[in-house]
Amino acid sequence: MTARPSPELLIHAAAALLAAGSLGVTLWSGLDERPAALAFGVLITVGELTRWTGARVREAAPLGAAGALSYALLGADAGRPTExxxxxxxxxxxxASLLGSVPHIARGQGPFLDHLARRVLTVAFAAICFQPLYNRGVFGEWVGPAYALLLLALLALTALCDCVLAAALARSRTGWPFGPLLRDELRALLGIGSAVCATGAVMALAVAVVGLWALPVFSLPLLLTQLSFKRYAAVRTTYRQTIVSLARATEIAGYTPAGHARRVAELSRAVGRDLGLTRPELTVLEYAALMHDIGQLSLVDPVPAGATAVLPAAEQLRIALLGGAVVRQTGVDAAVAVVVERQADPYREQPVAARIVRAVNAYEEKVQGAGPGGPLTALEELRLATAGDYAPEVVESLARVLARDCLTLPMAG
Known part of the structure; x- marks a missing residue:
């Protein structure tokens, strides 16, 4: 049976064919309105050069995206129709996107091909929806607010197209469910995505009236917005580093094995993704998983190897409540403290995040020092305990995640 090409390959191939075909047509017919092409090309290049890296943001180059979309929807230049x-x-x-990405490529930063493919395909979508109809005079009677609303509607459709592409690429790379990925992309549009769409529409409208001098003027608000997002991302990064440092306190004190909290957090986040948790829910889950053992700092005698899963239920509950109290005192989000407190409750009474932390922590403890067959044995033990200790859907999600990580594990029939 012939394997079907992945969505990632299809998207990259479509973008490459579109870019190559467009380049060939342009070289054959020549470049029209070179000042406008140069001005927008410089704007997009600058936007790509100022792209931020390292932060979890939907649009890493908002100025470049806004410039590209405004060029796609440009109908006039200082009152003269464009051609x-x-x-x-x-x-x-x-x-321009390729040129602006050269420094980032040289430093090996970010999924460059995904970014470029999305940019080419979304801009082509917007241009195809607008340019042929505009050149035929279909929008000749659309003036004032009606024309502005038209551009915003086209940008909204383009943003939806980009969300679908981004979710499909993430699904192809990670194997996570498409629905939650698409939902996260749509939620992100309320942030920097809305600023990009609004700036793209304003730029196109402004250039139509006053000419290309409008580009640097209307780029400033988006640059300031990008700076604010950078600062916010820096704050979030510092916040997470603080939580990681707090989580390592149990390892430094010798209560838990080295790297235990990090491994539980990474695996918990993967399971949460598989179960369809949203991005905010995943953040709470990750922070709770990092700090799930912090209650052990209140114990006089450490638990052997930090393995709380084998303790009596009353002792597990006491440690969880102590951990929740510590988390609340650190100023971390109260939702994180709730997950830490409830990780020892009966699973039918737990929130989803607490169910995940409980199961993943038990799995991680069971595989430590268990040899090559440890993962298989640990998963089977969790499955046998789904009647009372662990949520069945979480255990099966854990099996799927481990199977995707190339571990030989049996899947539920």
Whole structure:
């Protein structure tokens, strides 16, 4: 049976064919309205050069995205109708995005091919929806607010298209469910995505009235917004580093094995992804998993190897409540403290995040020093305990995640 190509390969191939075809058409027919092409090309290049890296953001180059979308929806330049077509728009955006990405490629930062493929395909979508109809005079009677609403509607459709592409690429790379990934992408549009769409529409409208001088003027608000997002991302990074440092306190004090909290957090986040948790829920889950053992710091005698899963239920509950009290005193989100407190409750009474932390922590403790067959044995023990201790759906999700990580584990029939 012939394997079907992955969505990632199809998206990259479609973007490459579109970019190559557009480049060929542009080289054959020549570049129309070179000042506008140069101005937008420089704007997109600068936007890509100022792209931020390292932060979990939906649009890493908002200025470049806004410039590309405004060029795709450009109908006039200082009152004169434009003549550039879809092929030229794709060519300029592709060349400028590629040029601006060179320093990032050299430093090996970010999924470059995904970023470039999304940029080419979304810009082509917007241009195809707008340019042929505009050049035929279909929008000739659309003036004032009606024309602005038209551009915003096209940008909204383009943003939806980009969300689908981003979710499909993430699904192909990670194997996570498509629905939650798409939902996260749509939620992210309320942040920097809305600023990009609004700036793209304003730029297109402003250039139509006052010409290309509008580009640097209307780029400033988005640059300031990008700076604010960078600062916010830096704060979030510092916040997470603080939580990681607190979580390592149990390891430094000798209560838990080295790297235990990190491993539980990584595996818990993967299970949460598989179960369809949203991005905010995953953040709470990750922080709770990092700090799930912090209650052991209140114990006079350490638990052997930090293995709380084998303790009596009353002792597990006491440690969990002590941990929740410690988390509350640190100023961390109260939702994290709730998960830490309830990780020892009966699973039918637990929130989903607490169910995940409980099962993953038990699995991690069981595989430590268990040899090559440890993962298989640990998973079977968890399955046998699903009647009272662990949520069956969490255990089976854990099996799926481990199977994707190339561990030989039996799947539920």
């Amino acid at each position: 550039h077509g879809v092929a030229q728009i794709v060519t300029v955006v592709f060349a």
